[in-house]
Amino acid sequence: MRRSLGVLLLLAASCARPAPAELSAPGPMPMPMPGFQDGKLRIIAFGAHPDDCELREAGTAAKWAAMGHKVKFVSCTNGDIGHWGLAGGPLAKRRREEVKACAKILGTESEVLDIHDGELMVTMENRRAICRLIREWNADVVISHRPNDYHPDHRYVGVLVMDAAYMVTVPFFCPDTPYLTKNPVFLFSEDRFQRPNVFTGDVVVAIDDVIEKKFAVVEALESQFYEGGCNGGPLLVPDPKDAGGVAARKMKVREDFSKRFAATADRFRAQLKETYGGEGGLKVQYAEAFEVCEYGGKPSKEEVRKLFPFLPSK
Numbered sequence: 001m002r003r004s005l006g007v008l009l010l011l012a013a014s015c016a017r018p019a020p021a022e023l024s025a026p027g028p029m030p031m032p033m034p035g036f037q038d039g040k041l042r043i044i045a046f047g048a049h050p051d052d053c054e055l056r057e058a059g060t061a062a063k064w065a066a067m068g069h070k071v072k073f074v075s076c077t078n079g080d081i082g083h084w085g086l087a088g089g090p091l092a093k094r095r096r097e098e099v100k101a102c103a104k105i106l107g108t109e110s111e112v113l114d115i116h117d118g119e120l121m122v123t124m125e126n127r128r129a130i131c132r133l134i135r136e137w138n139a140d141v142v143i144s145h146r147p148n149d150y151h152p153d154h155r156y157v158g159v160l161v162m163d164a165a166y167m168v169t170v171p172f173f174c175p176d177t178p179y180l181t182k183n184p185v186f187l188f189s190e191d192r193f194q195r196p197n198v199f200t201g202d203v204v205v206a207i208d209d210v211i212e213k214k215f216a217v218v219e220a221l222e223s224q225f226y227e228g229g230c231n232g233g234p235l236l237v238p239d240p241k242d243a244g245g246v247a248a249r250k251m252k253v254r255e256d257f258s259k260r261f262a263a264t265a266d267r268f269r270a271q272l273k274e275t276y277g278g279e280g281g282l283k284v285q286y287a288e289a290f291e292v293c294e295y296g297g298k299p300s301k302e303e304v305r306k307l308f309p310f311l312p313s314k
Contacts, residue, residue, distance in 0.1 A: 017108045030100050030171035034139050035176035041307065044134060045143035045189070048120065049082060049096040049151035050075040050112055051224045056104045056189035058214045059207030059261075060288050063310045065107030066210075072109040072137055072228060074128075075099060076157050081117045084225050084232045094223055100210040101220040105213055120153045122160060132177045139184045139230065141307055143290065146188045165295035186296035186305060190252040190264060190289040201268040201289035203304055205311070206276060211261065212284045218257050243296055261286040276312060 036042070043064055047053035053061075061071045078092040086094070093153045096112045103110040113129070120126070134142055147158035168180045177301035187240075191199050207214065218225055226249060228236045238245030265272060266289035273281030292299065305311050 004171075012279055028213075030175040032181045033135055036276045039282050041140045041309075042138050043069065043071045043143070044074065044137040044139045045072070045142040046074045046076055046130065046133075048076055048145060048151060048157045049117060050079045050099045050206070051082075051221045052154070053189075054099065054217045054221060057288055057290075058102070058106055058217045059210050059286070060205045060290075060308075061066065061108050062106045062210040062213045063205070063207070065067050065139060067309060069309075070137075071106070072111065074133060075110075075112040076130075076160070077153055077274075078112050079117045082228055082229065082230050085234065086223070091223070095232045096223050098223060104216045105216050105220065106157065118153060120156045122156050122163070126156075126164050127167070128174050130160045131167050131174050134164055134168050134184065135174070135177045135180055138180070141187060142184045142296070143187045143189055146191055146193070146199065146291070148193050148240075149191060150193070158188070158290075162293065163296055165293065182266065183297045184291035185303075187290040188293055190291075192272045193313075199289075200291050201271050202292045203290045203308060204268040204271040204275060205288050205290075205308060206272060206284040207261070207286045207288055208284060214261065214286075215254055215257065218253060225257070226250065249267070255261050261288075264289055280312075 041064065043061070044055045045057055047056070052075070061073070068102070075095075079095040080089070080092040081087050082095065083091050091110075094283050097111065099110045102108075111133075115126075115211075142161060144161035145153050145154040145158040148160065149158065150154045165183070166188050169180045170185050173179075173293070187203070188199070190201070193199070238249050240246065262285055265284050268287060268289050269281065271289075272284045272287060275276065276282065276284060297303075299307060305313060
Protein backbone atom coordinates (compact mmCIF):
# COMPACT_ATOMS: atom_id res chain seq x y z
CA MET A 1 0.00 0.00 0.00
CA ARG A 2 2.77 2.44 0.97
CA ARG A 3 4.73 1.56 -2.18
CA SER A 4 1.67 2.18 -4.37
CA LEU A 5 1.06 5.54 -2.69
CA GLY A 6 4.70 6.55 -3.31
CA VAL A 7 4.45 5.69 -6.99
CA LEU A 8 1.27 7.71 -7.33
CA LEU A 9 2.90 10.73 -5.71
CA LEU A 10 5.91 10.50 -8.06
CA LEU A 11 3.61 10.28 -11.07
CA ALA A 12 1.66 13.31 -9.88
CA ALA A 13 4.87 15.31 -9.37
CA SER A 14 6.17 14.42 -12.83
CA CYS A 15 2.88 15.47 -14.42
CA ALA A 16 3.11 18.81 -12.65
CA ARG A 17 6.57 19.59 -14.02
CA PRO A 18 6.64 22.16 -16.82
CA ALA A 19 7.70 21.05 -20.27
CA PRO A 20 11.31 21.95 -21.23
CA ALA A 21 10.14 24.96 -23.24
CA GLU A 22 8.39 26.29 -20.14
CA LEU A 23 11.47 26.10 -17.88
CA SER A 24 12.77 29.50 -18.86
CA ALA A 25 11.48 32.46 -20.77
CA PRO A 26 12.90 32.72 -24.31
CA GLY A 27 15.79 35.16 -24.58
CA PRO A 28 17.93 36.53 -27.38
CA MET A 29 19.85 33.90 -29.29
CA PRO A 30 23.66 34.06 -29.07
CA MET A 31 25.24 35.61 -32.13
CA PRO A 32 28.28 34.41 -34.10
CA MET A 33 31.34 36.64 -34.25
CA PRO A 34 31.37 38.39 -37.63
CA GLY A 35 34.51 37.75 -39.63
CA PHE A 36 36.99 40.45 -40.60
CA GLN A 37 37.32 41.12 -44.30
CA ASP A 38 40.84 42.59 -44.24
CA GLY A 39 42.61 39.31 -44.94
CA LYS A 40 44.78 39.68 -41.82
CA LEU A 41 45.51 36.97 -39.29
CA ARG A 42 44.61 37.52 -35.67
CA ILE A 43 46.87 35.98 -33.04
CA ILE A 44 46.42 36.12 -29.27
CA ALA A 45 49.05 34.82 -26.83
CA PHE A 46 48.51 34.22 -23.11
CA GLY A 47 51.36 34.31 -20.62
CA ALA A 48 51.28 34.06 -16.85
CA HIS A 49 53.27 37.25 -16.16
CA PRO A 50 54.18 40.50 -17.88
CA ASP A 51 57.26 39.07 -19.64
CA ASP A 52 56.28 35.50 -20.57
CA CYS A 53 54.82 36.17 -24.01
CA GLU A 54 57.59 38.63 -24.73
CA LEU A 55 60.27 36.00 -24.05
CA ARG A 56 58.60 33.12 -25.86
CA GLU A 57 57.07 34.59 -29.02
CA ALA A 58 58.26 38.17 -29.46
CA GLY A 59 60.28 37.35 -32.58
CA THR A 60 57.43 35.54 -34.32
CA ALA A 61 55.01 38.27 -33.22
CA ALA A 62 57.27 40.92 -34.76
CA LYS A 63 57.26 38.99 -38.03
CA TRP A 64 53.45 38.73 -38.03
CA ALA A 65 53.10 42.41 -37.15
CA ALA A 66 55.53 43.48 -39.89
CA MET A 67 53.17 41.85 -42.41
CA GLY A 68 50.18 43.73 -41.01
CA HIS A 69 48.70 40.87 -38.99
CA LYS A 70 47.18 41.57 -35.58
CA VAL A 71 48.91 40.21 -32.46
CA LYS A 72 47.90 40.64 -28.83
CA PHE A 73 49.84 39.57 -25.74
CA VAL A 74 47.79 38.95 -22.57
CA SER A 75 49.42 38.62 -19.15
CA CYS A 76 47.06 36.67 -16.91
CA THR A 77 48.53 38.14 -13.71
CA ASN A 78 49.81 41.61 -12.96
CA GLY A 79 53.27 40.50 -11.79
CA ASP A 80 52.99 42.33 -8.47
CA ILE A 81 55.44 40.09 -6.51
CA GLY A 82 58.01 39.62 -9.28
CA HIS A 83 60.85 41.70 -7.83
CA TRP A 84 63.29 41.49 -4.93
CA GLY A 85 62.79 45.07 -3.70
CA LEU A 86 59.39 46.24 -4.94
CA ALA A 87 55.89 44.76 -4.77
CA GLY A 88 52.20 45.50 -4.89
CA GLY A 89 50.61 48.26 -6.92
CA PRO A 90 53.83 50.12 -7.76
CA LEU A 91 55.41 46.99 -9.23
CA ALA A 92 52.24 46.02 -11.11
CA LYS A 93 52.13 49.49 -12.64
CA ARG A 94 55.80 49.35 -13.58
CA ARG A 95 55.48 45.97 -15.24
CA ARG A 96 52.40 47.07 -17.15
CA GLU A 97 54.37 49.98 -18.54
CA GLU A 98 57.24 47.64 -19.45
CA VAL A 99 55.03 45.40 -21.60
CA LYS A 100 53.45 48.47 -23.19
CA ALA A 101 56.93 49.52 -24.24
CA CYS A 102 57.50 46.03 -25.63
CA ALA A 103 54.29 46.26 -27.65
CA LYS A 104 55.54 49.47 -29.27
CA ILE A 105 58.80 47.76 -30.21
CA LEU A 106 57.01 44.78 -31.72
CA GLY A 107 54.01 46.49 -33.28
CA THR A 108 51.59 44.44 -31.17
CA GLU A 109 48.94 45.06 -28.50
CA SER A 110 49.15 44.30 -24.79
CA GLU A 111 46.75 43.64 -21.92
CA VAL A 112 47.46 42.78 -18.27
CA LEU A 113 44.70 41.17 -16.21
CA ASP A 114 44.23 42.40 -12.65
CA ILE A 115 45.01 39.12 -10.88
CA HIS A 116 47.73 38.91 -8.23
CA ASP A 117 50.99 37.25 -9.26
CA GLY A 118 51.14 33.72 -7.85
CA GLU A 119 47.38 33.58 -7.27
CA LEU A 120 45.94 32.59 -10.64
CA MET A 121 43.44 29.77 -10.19
CA VAL A 122 41.41 27.55 -12.51
CA THR A 123 37.94 28.98 -11.87
CA MET A 124 34.79 29.38 -13.94
CA GLU A 125 35.25 33.16 -13.78
CA ASN A 126 38.74 32.90 -15.27
CA ARG A 127 37.64 30.37 -17.88
CA ARG A 128 34.96 32.79 -19.02
CA ALA A 129 37.45 35.67 -19.09
CA ILE A 130 39.87 33.71 -21.32
CA CYS A 131 37.02 32.58 -23.56
CA ARG A 132 35.79 36.15 -24.02
CA LEU A 133 39.28 37.43 -24.81
CA ILE A 134 39.77 34.80 -27.52
CA ARG A 135 36.36 35.54 -29.02
CA GLU A 136 36.75 39.31 -28.87
CA TRP A 137 40.08 39.02 -30.70
CA ASN A 138 38.39 36.70 -33.23
CA ALA A 139 41.54 34.62 -33.04
CA ASP A 140 42.95 32.44 -35.77
CA VAL A 141 45.83 31.36 -33.51
CA VAL A 142 45.96 31.10 -29.71
CA ILE A 143 49.28 30.56 -27.87
CA SER A 144 49.84 29.64 -24.23
CA HIS A 145 52.09 27.78 -21.81
CA ARG A 146 51.78 24.03 -21.60
CA PRO A 147 49.99 22.78 -18.45
CA ASN A 148 53.13 21.05 -17.14
CA ASP A 149 55.50 23.69 -15.82
CA TYR A 150 57.44 24.66 -12.72
CA HIS A 151 55.26 27.68 -11.95
CA PRO A 152 51.61 27.30 -10.89
CA ASP A 153 50.59 30.43 -12.79
CA HIS A 154 52.13 28.99 -15.97
CA ARG A 155 50.36 25.65 -15.45
CA TYR A 156 46.99 27.24 -14.85
CA VAL A 157 47.26 29.51 -17.88
CA GLY A 158 47.75 26.34 -19.93
CA VAL A 159 44.74 24.65 -18.31
CA LEU A 160 42.49 27.70 -18.67
CA VAL A 161 43.35 28.18 -22.34
CA MET A 162 42.83 24.47 -23.07
CA ASP A 163 39.50 24.60 -21.21
CA ALA A 164 38.47 27.41 -23.58
CA ALA A 165 39.69 25.59 -26.69
CA TYR A 166 36.31 24.06 -27.42
CA MET A 167 34.06 26.41 -25.45
CA VAL A 168 34.88 29.40 -27.67
CA THR A 169 32.62 27.79 -30.31
CA VAL A 170 29.72 26.92 -27.98
CA PRO A 171 26.98 29.56 -28.46
CA PHE A 172 25.39 29.38 -25.01
CA PHE A 173 28.69 29.50 -23.11
CA CYS A 174 29.32 33.22 -22.41
CA PRO A 175 26.37 34.09 -24.66
CA ASP A 176 27.04 37.78 -24.04
CA THR A 177 30.09 37.55 -26.34
CA PRO A 178 29.64 36.44 -29.97
CA TYR A 179 30.95 32.90 -30.41
CA LEU A 180 33.48 31.72 -32.95
CA THR A 181 32.21 29.63 -35.85
CA LYS A 182 35.66 28.15 -36.49
CA ASN A 183 37.93 26.81 -33.78
CA PRO A 184 41.33 28.57 -33.72
CA VAL A 185 44.60 26.67 -33.85
CA PHE A 186 45.96 26.41 -30.31
CA LEU A 187 49.74 26.35 -29.84
CA PHE A 188 52.05 25.89 -26.88
CA SER A 189 55.19 27.99 -26.52
CA GLU A 190 58.52 26.26 -25.91
CA ASP A 191 59.61 24.83 -22.58
CA ARG A 192 62.09 22.17 -21.47
CA PHE A 193 59.99 20.10 -19.09
CA GLN A 194 60.10 16.35 -19.58
CA ARG A 195 57.08 14.95 -17.75
CA PRO A 196 54.50 13.81 -18.57
CA ASN A 197 55.68 14.49 -22.13
CA VAL A 198 58.46 16.40 -23.85
CA PHE A 199 57.74 19.57 -25.84
CA THR A 200 57.67 18.95 -29.60
CA GLY A 201 58.71 21.67 -32.02
CA ASP A 202 55.92 21.26 -34.58
CA VAL A 203 56.54 24.76 -35.96
CA VAL A 204 59.99 26.35 -35.66
CA VAL A 205 60.51 29.91 -36.84
CA ALA A 206 63.86 31.52 -37.64
CA ILE A 207 64.00 34.97 -36.03
CA ASP A 208 67.48 36.20 -37.02
CA ASP A 209 65.96 39.09 -38.99
CA VAL A 210 64.08 40.40 -35.93
CA ILE A 211 66.46 39.40 -33.15
CA GLU A 212 67.39 43.01 -32.36
CA LYS A 213 63.73 43.69 -31.60
CA LYS A 214 63.70 40.75 -29.24
CA PHE A 215 66.85 41.99 -27.51
CA ALA A 216 65.21 45.42 -27.23
CA VAL A 217 62.21 43.76 -25.56
CA VAL A 218 64.53 42.06 -23.05
CA GLU A 219 66.10 45.43 -22.25
CA ALA A 220 62.66 47.06 -21.88
CA LEU A 221 61.73 44.46 -19.25
CA GLU A 222 64.23 46.11 -16.92
CA SER A 223 62.67 45.06 -13.62
CA GLN A 224 62.90 41.39 -14.57
CA PHE A 225 66.27 41.03 -16.28
CA TYR A 226 68.52 44.01 -15.70
CA GLU A 227 67.45 44.03 -12.04
CA GLY A 228 66.93 40.27 -11.79
CA GLY A 229 63.20 40.07 -10.92
CA CYS A 230 62.19 38.27 -7.73
CA ASN A 231 65.45 36.30 -7.53
CA GLY A 232 67.76 39.26 -8.03
CA GLY A 233 69.16 41.62 -5.41
CA PRO A 234 70.78 45.02 -4.90
CA LEU A 235 74.28 43.66 -5.53
CA LEU A 236 73.21 42.79 -9.07
CA VAL A 237 72.40 46.37 -10.03
CA PRO A 238 75.27 48.83 -10.54
CA ASP A 239 75.14 52.46 -9.44
CA PRO A 240 73.35 54.42 -12.20
CA LYS A 241 76.28 56.86 -12.19
CA ASP A 242 78.66 54.03 -13.04
CA ALA A 243 78.38 54.09 -16.82
CA GLY A 244 80.84 51.25 -17.25
CA GLY A 245 79.04 49.08 -14.73
CA VAL A 246 75.65 49.77 -16.33
CA ALA A 247 76.99 48.91 -19.79
CA ALA A 248 78.57 45.71 -18.48
CA ARG A 249 75.35 44.63 -16.78
CA LYS A 250 73.33 45.25 -19.95
CA MET A 251 75.87 43.30 -22.00
CA LYS A 252 75.68 40.39 -19.54
CA VAL A 253 71.89 40.24 -19.85
CA ARG A 254 72.12 40.37 -23.66
CA GLU A 255 74.72 37.61 -23.76
CA ASP A 256 72.67 35.36 -21.49
CA PHE A 257 69.57 35.73 -23.62
CA SER A 258 71.53 35.39 -26.82
CA LYS A 259 72.57 31.93 -25.64
CA ARG A 260 69.01 31.10 -24.65
CA PHE A 261 67.51 32.12 -27.99
CA ALA A 262 70.29 30.35 -29.88
CA ALA A 263 69.69 27.17 -27.88
CA THR A 264 66.22 26.89 -29.42
CA ALA A 265 67.72 26.92 -32.92
CA ASP A 266 70.21 24.23 -31.93
CA ARG A 267 67.55 22.14 -30.24
CA PHE A 268 65.33 22.12 -33.32
CA ARG A 269 68.01 22.18 -36.01
CA ALA A 270 66.43 19.24 -37.84
CA GLN A 271 63.07 21.04 -38.09
CA LEU A 272 64.80 24.24 -39.26
CA LYS A 273 66.59 22.33 -42.02
CA GLU A 274 63.32 20.76 -43.09
CA THR A 275 61.59 24.15 -43.19
CA TYR A 276 64.37 26.37 -44.58
CA GLY A 277 66.34 23.80 -46.51
CA GLY A 278 69.56 22.07 -45.47
CA GLU A 279 71.87 25.03 -45.99
CA GLY A 280 69.35 27.63 -44.88
CA GLY A 281 68.48 25.72 -41.74
CA LEU A 282 72.12 25.41 -40.76
CA LYS A 283 72.59 29.18 -40.98
CA VAL A 284 69.77 30.02 -38.56
CA GLN A 285 71.17 31.39 -35.29
CA TYR A 286 67.99 32.20 -33.36
CA ALA A 287 64.56 30.58 -33.38
CA GLU A 288 61.23 30.20 -31.58
CA ALA A 289 59.31 26.93 -31.44
CA PHE A 290 55.65 26.00 -31.02
CA GLU A 291 53.79 22.77 -30.38
CA VAL A 292 50.33 22.23 -31.87
CA CYS A 293 47.82 21.48 -29.10
CA GLU A 294 45.64 18.44 -29.77
CA TYR A 295 42.61 20.57 -28.88
CA GLY A 296 41.33 23.22 -31.26
CA GLY A 297 41.91 23.37 -35.00
CA LYS A 298 44.09 20.66 -36.56
CA PRO A 299 46.16 22.47 -39.21
CA SER A 300 47.59 20.68 -42.22
CA LYS A 301 51.09 21.61 -43.44
CA GLU A 302 49.50 23.93 -45.98
CA GLU A 303 47.40 25.60 -43.28
CA VAL A 304 50.47 26.02 -41.05
CA ARG A 305 52.16 27.96 -43.85
CA LYS A 306 49.10 30.19 -44.15
CA LEU A 307 49.16 30.83 -40.40
CA PHE A 308 52.92 31.48 -40.51
CA PRO A 309 53.10 33.30 -43.88
CA PHE A 310 56.76 34.28 -43.43
CA LEU A 311 57.85 30.64 -43.62
CA PRO A 312 59.35 29.75 -47.01
CA SER A 313 56.91 28.11 -49.43
CA LYS A 314 57.74 24.74 -50.91
